[in-house]
Amino acid sequence: MAITTEVEKTAIPPLDIVGRTAIYVFYSSYKYVRQLSRFGDLGYSSKKARYALLYVDTAMLDEVVPKLMDLHFVKAVKVSEFDHLNRDFSSAFQETIQEAKNEEMKKAVEL
DSSP states (O other): OOOOHHHHHHHOOOOOOOOOOEEEEEEEEEHHHHHTTTSSSSEEEETTTTEEEEEEEGGGHHHHHHHHHTTEEEEEEEEGGGGGSOOOOHHHHHHHHHHHHHHHHHHHHHH
């Protein structure tokens, strides 16, 4: 006779990877930084440079940016372009190897 508990009966949800985008928020005073954590995960805030790094779900980006701009203490909001960069460096690696081979050939010809 096996005894099952309520924990064993509940289904475990899958761990989905949620896309996050970095947003740089430039503010007028450091005392408002705590309010920014309502909009996403506060990664970093600079007291001297007066900016904060916020991580927001990519799906919520279009809703969050206008809300941040409406805040009275926010001067500017910049969305990170990291997601739009080409991160395939295989061609650059091949070019570097080819340049190294060409240099070796030149040195061999000179000798």
